[in-house]
Amino acid sequence: MAADAGSSVTAFEPDYFASAQPVSALDIVKLVPGFRLEEGDSELRGYSGAGGNVLVDGQRPTSKEDTLEDVLKRIPAGSVERIELIRSGAGYDMQGYTLLANVVRSHTQSLSGRIEGTYANYRHGYDAPRLAGELRHVAGGHILDLSGAIYRDIDDEHGFGSRNRYAEDGTPVRLGVYGQPEGDNIREVLGSYQLPLAGGTARVNGLYKMKKMFANIGEEVIFPTPYDASGTERVNTESTEIGFHYDRAVGARSQIELLALRRTTGINGTDKSFAPSGDDVTRESSDASETILRGVLRRKAGNVSLEGGIEGALNILDSHSALEEDGVDIPLPAANVRIEEKRAEAFFTAAWHLSSALTVEAGSRYETSRLTQSGDSALRKSLSFIKPRLLVRWAPSPQDEIRALFERSVGQLDFADFVSSASLTGGTVTAGNKDLEPDSLWRSELAWEHRIGKGSVVVTARHEAISDVVDRIPVFTDEGVYDAVGNIGSGRRQEVQFDFNLPFDPLGLAGVTLQGSGLWRHSRVTDPVTGERRRISEDLPIEAKVSLTHDIARWHTRWGINYVHAEKETTFKIDEVEIDRVPDRVDAFIEYKPDAAWTLRAFAKNLTNSPVIRTRSLYTGLRGLSPIRHIERRELNSGPYVGFTIQRTFGG
Known part of the structure; x- marks a missing residue:
């Protein structure tokens, strides 16, 4: 490590992370003391704030569709020359972040790549295979990167269970067995080419992604009148992206950066339901495009x-x-x-x-x-x-x-x-x-970062005064009163955040690292229907996670266990209060590297085997003015699932 906490850039060499046996740049970035990876929001229009807080070779990935986590996973740890922790004033576009991590790769002339195969099997009969590969060619100032993947993602917060309805006093109104497994079949291809141009560096990138979402719904009502119902949800999303990035020095002290980006997204979806009471169909289609120029x-x-x-x-x-x-x-x-x-x-x-x-x-x-x-x-x-x-x-x-x-x-x-x-x-x-x-807000934030050897602790306190809070309002039309997203006035939000990265080597536990974060959130706004003060919809009161990893270098082995605290999300609609509870979750993995090129990983997820519960309190009319019609409780469980990943790197 070079430089201290007061400098604008602190560099971490590969030896700093070697004992953790990292596989990818993502593993390395997660170990940088005082740093917390924050994904950009690809849904944001424009480029500012959409790129996240990680740079690669001093530049943000031009693509908005490609996530930072995916970008970092594709960079083998062996190709990382150093990690730079960047603070304000270092000559980088911070885009509102107080810290950036810059992944600096080796640019020696070479041909390198990676191929990965993953398979996961779920208790309810679905599986999630994945095949992905990357190729990188460096020749002088010319760099070609190609990658592609075909895979299936299964939503492990959906599965099989029950969906029952009760009167306000708890009397059963309807009881039934319910299933709603969901997933996505995805194909994607990405590429970029970097070259010297007019005294600077130019990079062109492109992306194509097809995502096919599926959900198969089945319901067997057993009380009061038995009947069967079913349904399907299908949504196809096709995305394309092409970008151009150019930067060069202007004199000894100045630098210019130019960016152009074009994205398109086409969505076609159809939902169908079949029940004794009748058959229903919803259809949606949309075409969206975004064109950005930035200097x-x-x-x-x-x-x-x-x-x-x-x-x-x-x-x-x-x-x-x-x-x-x-x-x-x-x-x-x-x-x-x-x-x-x-x-x-x-x-x-x-x-x-x-x-x-x-x-x-x-x-x-x-x-x-x-x-x-x-x-x-x-x-x-x-x-x-x-x-x-x-x-x-x-x-x-x-x-x-x-x-x-x-x-x-x-x-x-x-x-x-x-x-x-x-x-x-x-x-x-x-x-x-x-x-x-x-909505708009004034944010006040105070953070304290303390280094402990190779680890760190960061405590952040935050206050937000919000105008035009975006929540739920009633919309009155000739067809009736509908729930809609709308503005409900002023609100406030307080947060206290705690992040830590603690290697236990000084305590005699070589290779053991404890990492985690916790966030306490309190918000208040006036409900437009009842006039009462309440939490802002979808604000989670608590978010917390902890991971313990143990690297055993002499056995070329690494294992770990991850814990995520239960989450509770409440949405206040005009005639309904919806509460989604995701229970405590425990995942585990073990990783073995027989040599520098091969990585074998086995994992087990959702070991707590707890159902995800959605509770809906539905009213006969507007909340506060009408009685409860019924309370619906849906429990879905995908169960624990296991899988393995085999990865092979070459070249470089």
Whole structure:
């Protein structure tokens, strides 16, 4: 390791992580003290904030569709020259993150690659095979990366169990056996080519991905009147992406970065249900595209680092939805909608290195957009926001760092919330809401990071004052009153987060590492239906996970156990309160490396074998004004499952 906590960049060489026997860059990044991997949100329109907090060779992956975890898994540990932990003021586009990890790969001339095969088997009869491979060729400044995968993902929070209904006093209203196994069949191909160009470096990348979601639903009602019902859900999603990235130095102190990106997503879905009471069908189809142009200029002048840029984006969505009951079309509000958004964002950031221990970063973003909606409802809307940000970083000692952050953040409107949708399994209709506004908040955050040998502990306290909270509201139409996503006024949120990475070598337990995180969250907003104060919908009150790993270098073996604390998510709809409980979960693995090229891994997941429970309290009308119709309790369990992975690297 080079540099201390007060420097903008701390470098970790491969020897720092060697005792943990990492297989991929993902394993290495998870061991960086004080760092927590945060995926970007590919659903965000535009590039800012969508790329996550990891760089590869000093650049964010251009693709928005490819997750950071997948990118890092494809990089063999043996090809990593070092990991750089980057703080503000180091000349990188932080995009709102206080820390970045930069994975620096070896660029010696070579041909290298990886092939991986995985198989998992589930108790309910489904399996999840996977075959993936990567190829990398480096020749001078020319780098070609190719990868592809074909696999099946099974949703282990769905499976088989029961779905029963009870009166408010607990009397059974309907009892039945229920099954809803779900999964995705996926094929994807990715590629990128990097080359020297006009004194800089250019990279072109492309992606094609086809995902076919399936769910097979079966229900056997045994009380009060026996009958059988069934259903299917099928959703095909086809995604394409092509990007261009260019950067070069301008003089001794400046650098420019240019980016262009084009994404398309086509979705076609059909849900069917068959029951003695009748047959229902819902259909949805949409075509979405996103085009982004972005330019950034960075400059270092003494102890000041400057960054400025501009980004423009064009987003288009054509969406259609339909509901059919016994062959009769049922009208839905805002079922056929076209939305077009033109966005622009200008940003500027300055970081002052006042001393080796103190850095102040200040900046602001200005965002403006114009939304146009046509089809079943018409809308023209212009939005603009200023988003200032102030970050102070102080390292009173080589082992400690204190970070204080104050900023304004503005959410993005989800185009899907403008369009109506229907769920046959839930028996619900969600109306589109053209009057939706983005939420905005002022965030205050204080974090303390403490280094303990090769480990670290980070404690963060956060307060958010939110305007125009996005939650659920009633929408009144000629056809009736519908639940919809909408704004419900002001709210607040407090969070306390605890992250730790603790190697136990100093205690005489060589190779043993304990890692984990915990988040306590408390939020409050006024319910638009009842007028009472409550939690913001879908805010989890507690999130926590812990992993224990043991690396036994002399046996070329690594094993571990992971624990995830139970989660409870509550959604407050206008005529229903839905609570999803995911129980405590334990997973385990053992990994063996007979030599540097081969990795054999066996895993067992969901060892707690606890059902995922959804409880729905449904009212006869608006909550607070109407009595409960019934309480529905659905329990689904996929059971424990086991699998293995075989990986072979070559070249390099």
